[in-house]
Every structure is written in C-alpha cells, then in structure tokens.
Amino acid sequence: MTESVEAPLALLAELTHRCPLQCPYCSNPLELERASNEIDTATWLRVLDEAAAMGMHQVHFSGGEPTVRKDLEELVRHADENGLYSNLITSGVLLDRTRLEALAELGLEHVQISFQDTVAPNADRIGGYKGGHEKKIALAHMVRETGLALTVNAVVHRQNIEHVPDFLDMAVDLGAERIEIAQVQYYGWALKNRAAFIPTYDQLKRTTEFVTEARERLKGVLVIDYVVPDYYARRPKTCMGGWGRRFLNINPAGKVLPCHAAESIPGLTFDSVHDHSLAWIWENSSAFNKYRGTAWMPEPCKSCDRAELDWGGCRCQAYALTGNAGTVDPACELSPLHEETFGLAMKEAAGPPPAFIYRRIGADQEQDAPVFAEPAE
Amino acid sequence: MPNFPRGVKFRFNKAKEQWVILAPERLLVPDETAVEVLKLCDGSASVGNIVDDLAARFNAPRDVIATDVAALLQDLADKGFITA
Numbered sequence: 001m002t003e004s005v006e007a008p009l010a011l012l013a014e015l016t017h018r019c020p021l022q023c024p025y026c027s028n029p030l031e032l033e034r035a036s037n038e039i040d041t042a043t044w045l046r047v048l049d050e051a052a053a054m055g056m057h058q059v060h061f062s063g064g065e066p067t068v069r070k071d072l073e074e075l076v077r078h079a080d081e082n083g084l085y086s087n088l089i090t091s092g093v094l095l096d097r098t099r100l101e102a103l104a105e106l107g108l109e110h111v112q113i114s115f116q117d118t119v120a121p122n123a124d125r126i127g128g129y130k131g132g133h134e135k136k137i138a139l140a141h142m143v144r145e146t147g148l149a150l151t152v153n154a155v156v157h158r159q160n161i162e163h164v165p166d167f168l169d170m171a172v173d174l175g176a177e178r179i180e181i182a183q184v185q186y187y188g189w190a191l192k193n194r195a196a197f198i199p200t201y202d203q204l205k206r207t208t209e210f211v212t213e214a215r216e217r218l219k220g221v222l223v224i225d226y227v228v229p230d231y232y233a234r235r236p237k238t239c240m241g242g243w244g245r246r247f248l249n250i251n252p253a254g255k256v257l258p259c260h261a262a263e264s265i266p267g268l269t270f271d272s273v274h275d276h277s278l279a280w281i282w283e284n285s286s287a288f289n290k291y292r293g294t295a296w297m298p299e300p301c302k303s304c305d306r307a308e309l310d311w312g313g314c315r316c317q318a319y320a321l322t323g324n325a326g327t328v329d330p331a332c333e334l335s336p337l338h339e340e341t342f343g344l345a346m347k348e349a350a351g352p353p354p355a356f357i358y359r360r361i362g363a364d365q366e367q368d369a370p371v372f373a374e375p376a377e
Numbered sequence: 378m379p380n381f382p383r384g385v386k387f388r389f390n391k392a393k394e395q396w397v398i399l400a401p402e403r404l405l406v407p408d409e410t411a412v413e414v415l416k417l418c419d420g421s422a423s424v425g426n427i428v429d430d431l432a433a434r435f436n437a438p439r440d441v442i443a444t445d446v447a448a449l450l451q452d453l454a455d456k457g458f459i460t461a
Contacts, residue, residue, distance in 0.1 A: 148383065
C-alpha cells in the first residue's frame with residue numbers, strides 16, 4: 001500500500017471454536033479449529049496491547065463460546081487496563097453469577113446473548129442444546145442485576161421469523177438496551193442449511209415493516225439493529241464496513257482475517273499473530289490488501305457511485321454464489337446473477353425446510369460447490 | 378441531569394488523540410462542540426448548568442447555546458448514548 005491505512009475500530013477476538021451449542025447457522029467456518037490449536041494467554045495479552053496501541057476502541061470476545069476459555073478474566077482485565085471497551089458475545093449457557101460478577105468487576109462493559117427463538121422448545125431444537133433457552137433468560141436477568149449493558153441477539157429465519165414482535169417484547173421485558181434482529185447470512189454452516197432458513201419475500205417484507213415501525217416507537221428505550229438477508233435486497237450490504245477498513249478478526253489459532261468468514265475464500269494467505277504484529281498485518285497482509293479500497297473492483301462496481309458506500313458488498317458471498325470472490329456481489333441488482341439469486345431464495349423458501357445439518361466438528365464432510373457457474377465474459 | 382447510561386463510556390483515545398463515545402458494539406466520534414457539552418455531562422449538572430458554563434466560557438448568547446445543547450442531547454438520547 002502506498003497510501004497509509006486508517007486504523008481499524010475494533011478487534012473481533014474469536015477465542016475458541018468450542019461451543020456447547022450446535023446452531024446450524026453458526027458463523028464459524030466449516031473447518032473448526034480444535035482446542036489444541038488455540039493461541040495461549042500470553043499471545044492474546046500481547047495482541048490486546050497491540051490493538052490498543054493502534055488506536056482500536058473496542059474488543060469483542062467471541063467464539064465459539066468465549067467463556068470456555070479459563071483466561072477470559074485475565075483478557076478482560078487487560079483490555080480494560082489498555083482502555084479497550086470489552087464486549088462479550090456469548091451463548092449464555094455456561095456463565096454463572098460468580099463469574100459474571102468477576103468479569104464486571106474486571107472491566108467488562110457489555111454482554112450480548114444469542115437467542116434462537118422466544119419459545120424454549122423451538123429455541124433448544126435450533127441450538128441443539130436442551131435447556132439452553134432457560135439458561136439464557138436467567139443469564140440476561142443476571143446481566144441486568146450486575147449493572148452491565150445487555151444486547152439480545154435474535155437470529156431470525158423462516159423457522160422463527162413470525163416471533164420478531166415477541167423478540168422485541170422479550171428484549172424490553174429483560175431490560176436490554178439493544179437488540180440485534182439479525183437475519184441469517186449465508187456463509188459456512190448457514191449456506192449448507194440455507195433452504196432450512198431463508199424466509200419468503202413476504203415474510204421479510206412484513207418483518208421489515210414491523211421493525212421500522214418499532215424503531216420509531218422504541219426510540220430512546222431500545223436500540224434496534226436490523227440485518228436483512230440480502231438475497232432479497234437491491235443493493236448489497238456494506239459488509240464489515242468494507243474489507244480491511246473497520247475491523248480485524250483473529251481466529252482461535254491466531255490467524256488474522258478481514259472477517260470471520262474470509263477463510264471460505266480459497267487462495268488467500270492469512271498472516272498469523274505468531275509471525276507479525278497486528279499493525280504490520282493490518283497494513284501489509286496480502287489478504288487484507290486484496291479487496292481493500294476500490295482498486296480491485298470490476299465494472300460496474302469501479303465506476304458505481306456507491307463504490308465507497310458499500311465497498312462492493314461481500315466478497316465471501318460473491319465467492320459462495322459464483323466461485324469468484326473478485327466479482328460483483330450477486331446481492332446487487334447490477335450483477336448478472338441477481339435475478340437468479342432472488343429466484344433461488346424464493347424457490348427454497350417456498351419448499352418444505354430440510355432437516356438441519358448441525359454445527360459440529362466433522363459435520364463438514366460434504367463437498368461445497370459454488371451455486372452458480374461464473375458468468376460468461 | 379444528563380449522564381451516560383449503563384455500558385456507555387465517554388473516553389479519550391490516546392493513540393488517536395480523539396474523544397469517542399463507546400457503547401455496546403457502537404461508537405460515535407463527537408465534534409468539538411459536542412465534546413465540550415459531553416465533558417460537562419456528569420450526572421450532577423443540569424442542562425441549565427451546562428448551558429451557563431458554556432455561555433460564560435465561549436462568550437456566546439445563552440439562548441443560542443441552549444437551543445444547540447437541547448438538540449444535541451435529544452439526538453444522543455434517541456440513540457441511547459445519553460440519559461436525560
């Protein structure tokens with residue numbers, strides 16, 4: 001890079017891929033890192049120092065389930081000492097009151113708990129973990145009692161989308177200050193299970209109308225973040241705020257990725273925190289520079305007036321649907337594959353949902369082929 | 378008495394030499410005027426106190442400052458960055 005690269009805002013720290021839940025839409029890669037590959041405490045502490053020195057503002061302790069790491073307390077304390085704002089992104093089924101209070105004492109600011117539905121039987125079925133929903137609700141109350149900020153993360157799809165109004169009520173009842181209505185995004189496990197998850201266009205439209213109205217009604221009470229499945233969109237999402245622009249993600253083995261799904265793109269080389277500093281990787285990593293900015297863009301992206309707004313959408317999605325990560329994101333209506341993508345979503349949503357392929361080590365044996373062939377030039 | 382709610386921190390980022398409001402998975406970089414207002418939001422000063430302080434220090438008409446401060450705080454409250 002000749003021009004200097006603005007520092008990222010936040011570090012996504014995937015401490016582990018171990019998780020007691022088996023959600024079939026998990027954002028982790030199909031090939032999960034085993035515990036024996038996880039980087040040690042000292043390395044994470046150094047990484048946090050480097051992140052703070054770069055001027056990053058926040059760290060998101062995530063996974064897998066980050067609370068399976070016994071050194072979480074040490075990492076939270078170190079983040080706080082370095083002025084980094086700590087978020088804990090958790091399934092909520094392993095954390096007890098004693099440990100939560102200790103984390104709060106050490107400087108944790110915010111807990112995000114994922115919910116699979118508002119009703120226990122369906123939630124537990126989707127997460128593949130009996131009794132999970134009840135534990136999550138109990139933890140949400142504890143978070144509130146401990147005085148930490150609370151986000152309800154509602155992962156929404158065709159098998160629970162009718163409960164979006166209930167999700168909002170649940171968040172208000174729990175005293176959460178924020179809810180993410182996050183429609184499933186189709187990478188990795190979710191891509192494998194897409195037909196089981198993608199809602200119909202009508203379901204999406206109704207939900208969007210409801211959320212838009214609720215946002216106005218709950219202004220100042222509940223912050224609502226809303227993510228739509230962009231197969232039905234006209235323009236792609238600004239994925240990660242642009243490749244290599246706002247975030248960096250460290251996987252459990254110490255590989256530094258532009259986003260959590262980046263490993264799904266073959267041919268990219270990711271640098272490791274074992275070999276380089278975070279600042280060096282941010283500026284020099286070939287994986288970050290490959291799709292950073294606008295120079296890599298094909299037409300019609302390059303001359304598009306939205307090029308520096310959506311930064312070309314999502315590279316992982318472009319790869320998943322076309323086999324070429326450097327082409328137009330098919331979520332964009334200017335992609336020759338847009339109509340086909342929309343039609344595919346409609347078709348899958350109209351059929352009966354297939355059985356889930358649950359997220360677990362070794363469940364990724366089926367071969368993944370791109371859905372569409374590369375369009376003729 | 379404007380104050381920062383649970384999970385919201387108004388901090389100076391030393392590496393970037395920049396004031397920021399940090400909130401759950403969000404952040405906001407306030408402009409210079411907003412920074413002066415936010416420095417006074419400690420939960421014990423009323424909006425009136427804040428306006429008086431700014432009017433004295435910046436030698437500007439009190440009613441103009443009052444209007445600007447009210448608009449700023451309402452906008453931040455709507456977004457969950459501050460409580461009244």
